Amino acid sequence: MSLIFLKFSSILILLIFPNFVNSLWPLPQNWSNGTSLLRVYPTFTVKYDPKFLNSYTDQLIESAKNRLQIFLKKEKHFSPNVKFQIPEDVDDSILTLSSINIEITDNLKKDQDDSEEEYIDWTYNKEMSEGIPLGTDESYELIIPDKKDDNEKELIAYLKAPTVYGILHGLTTFSQLLYYNRNYEELFLPFAPHNIKDFPKFMHRGLLLDTSRNFYPIKEILKTLDVMSWNKMNVFHWHIVDSTSWPVVSEKYPELSEKGAYDPKKMIYTKRDIRIVDEYARARGIRVIPEFDMPGHTYAIAASMPEIMTCTDMYPDWDKYSAEPPSGQLNPAIPETYTFLNELVPEIASYFTDKFYHTGGDEVNMNCWETLVQQGDVTIESLLDKFVTNLYTILKNEGKIPMTWQEMITEHNIELPKDTVVQVWKNHTMVKKVVEKGYRVVTGSGDYWYLDCGHGGWLGNNVEGKSWCDPYKTWQMIYSYNPIKELSDEEAKFVIGGEVLLWSEQSDPTNYEQQLWPRSSAAAEVLWSGPEDVDGNRRVPDNDALKRLNDWRFRMVERGINAEPLQPLWCVLTGRCDKAVTTEEINKNA
Numbered sequence: 001m002s003l004i005f006l007k008f009s010s011i012l013i014l015l016i017f018p019n020f021v022n023s024l025w026p027l028p029q030n031w032s033n034g035t036s037l038l039r040v041y042p043t044f045t046v047k048y049d050p051k052f053l054n055s056y057t058d059q060l061i062e063s064a065k066n067r068l069q070i071f072l073k074k075e076k077h078f079s080p081n082v083k084f085q086i087p088e089d090v091d092d093s094i095l096t097l098s099s100i101n102i103e104i105t106d107n108l109k110k111d112q113d114d115s116e117e118e119y120i121d122w123t124y125n126k127e128m129s130e131g132i133p134l135g136t137d138e139s140y141e142l143i144i145p146d147k148k149d150d151n152e153k154e155l156i157a158y159l160k161a162p163t164v165y166g167i168l169h170g171l172t173t174f175s176q177l178l179y180y181n182r183n184y185e186e187l188f189l190p191f192a193p194h195n196i197k198d199f200p201k202f203m204h205r206g207l208l209l210d211t212s213r214n215f216y217p218i219k220e221i222l223k224t225l226d227v228m229s230w231n232k233m234n235v236f237h238w239h240i241v242d243s244t245s246w247p248v249v250s251e252k253y254p255e256l257s258e259k260g261a262y263d264p265k266k267m268i269y270t271k272r273d274i275r276i277v278d279e280y281a282r283a284r285g286i287r288v289i290p291e292f293d294m295p296g297h298t299y300a301i302a303a304s305m306p307e308i309m310t311c312t313d314m315y316p317d318w319d320k321y322s323a324e325p326p327s328g329q330l331n332p333a334i335p336e337t338y339t340f341l342n343e344l345v346p347e348i349a350s351y352f353t354d355k356f357y358h359t360g361g362d363e364v365n366m367n368c369w370e371t372l373v374q375q376g377d378v379t380i381e382s383l384l385d386k387f388v389t390n391l392y393t394i395l396k397n398e399g400k401i402p403m404t405w406q407e408m409i410t411e412h413n414i415e416l417p418k419d420t421v422v423q424v425w426k427n428h429t430m431v432k433k434v435v436e437k438g439y440r441v442v443t444g445s446g447d448y449w450y451l452d453c454g455h456g457g458w459l460g461n462n463v464e465g466k467s468w469c470d471p472y473k474t475w476q477m478i479y480s481y482n483p484i485k486e487l488s489d490e491e492a493k494f495v496i497g498g499e500v501l502l503w504s505e506q507s508d509p510t511n512y513e514q515q516l517w518p519r520s521s522a523a524a525e526v527l528w529s530g531p532e533d534v535d536g537n538r539r540v541p542d543n544d545a546l547k548r549l550n551d552w553r554f555r556m557v558e559r560g561i562n563a564e565p566l567q568p569l570w571c572v573l574t575g576r577c578d579k580a581v582t583t584e585e586i587n588k589n590a
Contacts, residue, residue, distance in 0.1 A: 023079070023176060023547075023548050023549075023550075023551030023552045023555060024173060024176050024177070024548070025176070025231070025521055025524075025525060025548055025549065025551075025552040026231065026232055026521075026524050026525035026527075026528035026529045027525060027529045027548070028173065028196045028197070028198040028529075029197065029198050029199055029529065029530075029534055030195075030196065030197040030198065030534065031194070031195070031196045031198075032194070032195045033191040033192070033193065033194045033195075034146055034191060034192055034193045034194075035191060036095075036146035036191070036192040036193065037094055037188055037189070037190050037191075037192070038094065038095055038096065038097045038144075038146065038155070038188065038189040038190075038192050039094050039095070039096045039097070039186060039187070039188055039189075040072065040096070040097050040178055040186075040187040040188065040189050041072075041096060041098075041186070041187075042069075042072045042073050042187075043098075044072055044097065044098065044099060044100075045098070045099040045100075046061075046064075046065040046068060046069075046099065046100055046102060046171070047099050047100065047101050047102065048061055048101070048102035048103070057104070057164045059283075060164045060167075060168070060283055061102065061164060061167060063283050064167065064168050064171050065171075067171075068171050068174070068175060071175050071178070071559075072178075072187065075175070075178060075180060075187060075558065075559075076180045076558055077178070077179060077180050077554065077555045077558045078179065078180050078181075078182060079179055079551055079554075080550060080551060080554050080569070080572045080573060094188075095146065095148075095155050096154075096155060097144065097155050097156075097157060097189060097192075098154040098155055098156060099154065099156050099157070100156070100157040100158065100159055100171075100174065101156055101157070101158050101159070102159050102160075102167055103158070103159070103160045103161075104160075104161065104162065104163070104164070104167070105160045105161065105162060130353060131278075131282065131287055131288075131352070131353035131354035131355060132165070132234075132282060132285070132286075132287050132354070133355065134203055134204065134287075134355070134356070134496065135203050136163060136165055137161075137162045137163050137165070137166065137199075138163070138165045138166050138169055138199065138200055138232075138234070138285065139161060139162065139166050139197075139198065139199035139200075140159060140160065140161040140166035140167065140169050140170035140173075140196075140198055140199075141158075141159070141160045141161070141170075141196065141197050141198075142157070142158070142159050142170045142173055142174060142194065142195075142196040142198070143157060143158040143159075143193070143194070143195055143196075144157040144174075144177070144189065144192050144193055144194040144195075145157070145192065145193045146192040146193045147193075157174070159171065159174070164285075165234075165285040168229070168284065168285045169198070169232055169285070170196075170198075172229065172230055172232065173196060173198065175230075176552075176555065177189050177190075177194065200232065200234075200527070200528045201527065201528060201529060201530030201531075202483070202495070202496065202497035202498065202527045202528075202530075203496050203497055204234070204235050204442050204496045204497025204498070204499075204527075205232065205233045205234050205235060205497055205498070205524060205527035205528060206233065206234070206235030206236070206237050206289075206442065206444070206497065206498065206499035206500075207224070207228055207233055207235070207236060207237065207499060207500055207501075207502075207516070207520055208237035208239055208291075208444070208499050208500070208501040208502065208503075209221070209224060209236070209237070209238065209239065209502055209504070209512075210239040210242065210502065210503045210504040210507075211238065211239065211240055211247065211269075211504065212239060212240065212241050212242035212243075212244055212245050212246075212247065212300075212504070213242060213244050213245070213503065213504040213505050214504040214505075214507060214508035215245070215247060215262055215263075215267040215508070216504075216508070216509055216512070217509065218269070218273050218276060218277065220509050220512070221236075221238075221277055222276075222277065222280050223561075224236070224516070225277070225280055225281050225284055225286055226284070227516075227517060227556065227561055228284070228286055229284035229285060229286060230556070230559075231520065231521050231524035232524060232528045233286070233520075233524050233527070234285055234286050234287060235286065235287050235289060235497075235499065236277075236281055236286050236287070236288045236289070237289050237291060237358065237499055237501075238277075238288055238289065238290050238291065239291045239293070239358075239503075240269065240290055240291065240292065241291075241292055241293065241300065242293060242297045242300070243297045243298065243299035243300060243322070243324070243325075243326055243327075243328060244299070244300060244326070245260060245261055245262050245267070245300050246260030246261060246300035246301060246303075247260075247261045247262070247267055247268045247269050248268070248269050248274075248292075248348060249268050249269065249270045249271065250344060250347060250348060251271070251347060252343050252344060252347050253304070253305075253340075253343070253344055255304035255305075256300075256301065256304050256305075258304070259303035259304040260300040260301065260303045260304060271351055274290075274351045274352065275351065278351075278352055278353055278354075282353065287354045287356075288352055288353075288354055289352075289354050289356045289357070289358055289403065290348070290349075290351070290352050290357060290358060291358035291359075291360055291403075292345075292348060292357075292358070292359070292360065293358075293359075293360025293361070293362070294330055294341075294359060294360055294361070294387075294391065295329050295330040295332060295361075295364060295384070295387050296322070296323075296329050296360070296361075296362065296363050296364040296365060297322075297360060297362070297363065298328055298329055298330050299312060299313060299322075299326040299327060299328030301328070301330070302328050305340065307336060308330060308331050308334065308336050308337045308340055309328050309329070309330065309331060310328070310329050310330075310331045310368050310369060310371070310372065311327050311328060311329060311365075311367075311368040312326075312327065312328040313325075313326045313327060313328060314327045315327075320367055321365050321367050321368045322363070322365050322368070323363040323365070324459075324505075325459075327365070327368065328368075329364065329365065329368045329369070330387070331372065332369070332372075332383040332384065332386055332387040333369075333372045333378070333383055337387075338390050341390060341391060341394060342394060345391065345394045345395065345398070346394065346397075346398050349395065349398050349400055350398070355399070355400060355401050356400065356401050356402075356403055356421065357395055357398075357400040357401070357402060357403065358402075358403040358404070358423075359388075359391055359392075359395070359402050359403065359404050360404070360405060361388070361404040361405050361407060361408045362405035362406075362407055362425070363407070364384060364407065364412075366380045369383060381412060384412055384414065385412075385414055388408065388414055388416070392416070392417060392420075396417075401419055401420070401421070402416070402417070402419075402420050402421075403420070403421045403422075403423060403442070404416065404420060404421075404422055404423065405422075405423050405425060406422055406423060406424045406425060406426060406430055406434060408422070409422050409433075409434055409437055409439060410426075410430055410433055410434065416439070418438060418439065419440075420439060420440075421439070421440045421441070421442055421496065422434045422439045422440070422441055422442075423441070423442045423443075423444065423499070424441055424442070424443045424444070424445055425444060425445055425446055425450075425501070426445065426446060427445055427446070427447055428443065428445040428447055428448060428481070428485070429486075430445070431443050431445075431483070431484075431487070431495065432486060432487060432491065434494075435487065435491045435494040435495065436491070438494075439494065440494050440495075440496050441494055441495045441496065442495075442496060442497055442498060442499060443483045443495060443497075443498040443499075444498050444499035444500060444501050445481075446469045447469070448473060448477060448478060448480075448481040449473065449478060449481060449498065449499070449500045449501060449523055450469050450473060450501050450503070451473060451500060451501060451502045451515050451516065451519060451520070452467070452469075452501075452502060452503045452504075452505065452506060452507065452515070453467055453468075453469035453470060453471070453472060453473050454467060454469075454470050454471050454472025454473065455467060455472070455506050455515075456506075458505045458506050473519065474519075475518065475519045475521075475522040475541065475549065475566065476522075476541035478500065478519055478522040478523050478526075479522040479523075479525065479526060479539070479540075479541040479545065480540065480541055481523075481526060481531075482526075482531040482538075483495050483497070483498045483526070483527075483531070484531070485531075497527055498523065498526075498527055499523075500519070500520045500523040500524075502515055502516055513561055513562040513563065514562055514563070514564040515564075517553070517556055517561055517562075517563035517564070518549055518552060518553040518556065518563045518564070518566065519564075521549060521552060521553075521556075522541070522549065525539075525545075526539070543575070543578055546566065546567075547575065549566065550566055550567065550572045553565070553566060554572075
């Protein structure tokens with residue numbers, strides 16, 4: 001009798017929810033599902049055997065388990081795409097999923113594609129003293145059955161991964177399969193069985209947040225890390241200082257924040273603050289890469305050390321000496337500057353566990369250094385080369401790998417160490433130029449992935465009110481970007497990933513979440529799922545993607561995130577707001 005009810009309930013689910021969409025975001029690489037409905041009680045448990053794991057891995061899984069339990073108790077996500085109501089007469093036939101078993105196993109990705117990318121099978125050491133290496137294996141396999149095994153008394157799901165980071169992603173995916181039923185006030189898992197084999201397309205899936213132009217308290221950064229983990233993003237690029245403020249507290253140079261922060265008591269990041277962020281991120285599979293932009297964008301240093309600066313605050317003629325106000329660059333022609341670097345950089349680099357350190361290097365204004373070359377037998381380019389060489393030598397001695405913005409390669413033609421990662425921002429076509437020089441690339445060009453674009457100009461007397469990188473980057477534009485477009489297969493191997501970027505001239509804790517989400521989710525799917533599916537078909541921002549993203553946006557809102565709406569609610573509920581275009585037109589215009 002129960003089998004009859006079970007089949008009947010499956011048929012009813014299909015009839016009642018013909019347009020129902022599981023909002024898995026980002027989309028898994030391989031995913032099959034059925035038609036059964038399962039109940040999930042708050043007593044659902046995560047089971048694993050810690051004796052097979054090292055102690056820190058055990059801690060990470062325990063932490064992830066606790067986060068899942070919170071979701072099970074608090075999650076009230078009701079899919080906006082359908083009216084999710086379970087008929088009373090089939091309630092008794094619905095099986096209950098009681099637990100999920102976790103297993104650390106062999107590399108799963110080897111059997112999933114023939115990619116030559118190198119993935120590292122690695123977990124934290126006991127002391128937690130090392131960061132997550134680039135290329136750590138993040139693959140996982142999630143199996144949710146709709147029938148009990150013959151030797152099992154309960155219905156059990158299974159999650160396997162070669163590292164703890166795959167486990168974290170698998171639990172994230174599991175949480176997205178759960179939907180709340182308002183009639184029963186319970187969680188249900190539709191369309192079982194689910195068989196998911198998943199792994200990221202790109203190793204570096206990042207989000208840049210600028211916390212210098214406007215200050216963000218630590219609690220906002222931690223909240224951002226949570227949302228990043230839900231979107232399977234694994235790099236927090238912390239643009240922590242800039243011309244406008246120096247909020248980082250240095251033990252060797254305390255005057256930097258005392259005079260360079262907006263508020264030396266409240267708007268600062270101490271060593272302890274930074275390590276809290278670093279550890280919080282690592283527990284969610286996220287690397288924290290700091291950026292201390294030099295030699296440009298350094299006006300904030302002038303408040304405490306004017307003797308090592310040039311063209312400081314040349315207002316109102318700032319635009320002759322810098323990309324934006326206030327102007328000011330480090331002086332590469334005097335030994336005091338290098339004494340400063342040799343003492344400061346090792347200290348601040350030690351605050352972060354990741355191997356990578358972003359040196360900035362963008363928008364160096366050559367007019368600022370004109371007076372320096374008039375005083376001796378040197379050129380501006382030779383001064384810049386000297387500065388970069390000294391900075392990179394310090395980083396090498398500290399065991400750090402440098403990152404830099406593209407200008408060092410594309411405009412100044414400086415010969416950088418080949419392990420340097422170059423970040424492309426000015427135009428997506430620059431990716432090919434950089435990889436042709438043999439450098440690894442992180443892309444996030446202003447013409448696709450700059451989230452601050454299109455919000456209007458922020459300079460006074462800007463009567464047109466335009467931003468430099470108009471138009472506004474819609475989720476469709478972000479989703480349509482292919483990081484390896486026009487690259488050969490060999491060239492594409494140099495692109496390790498990308499970042500979506502929020503510069504904070506017009507963002508702060510009052511509005512940044514709306515600017516980040518769900519548009520950053522669009523980039524997250526490109527970087528995890530890839531610009532093409534497993535069959536080589538290009539992913540496009542069509543109605544299917546919109547339904548999933550709408551559902552995912554509502555789930556993030558339910559979790560306390562102020563993600564901006566994509567459509568009027570009527571459109572979300574009915575799905576009847578599509579343009580009358582063909583699939584061919586969508587593919588052509590995407």
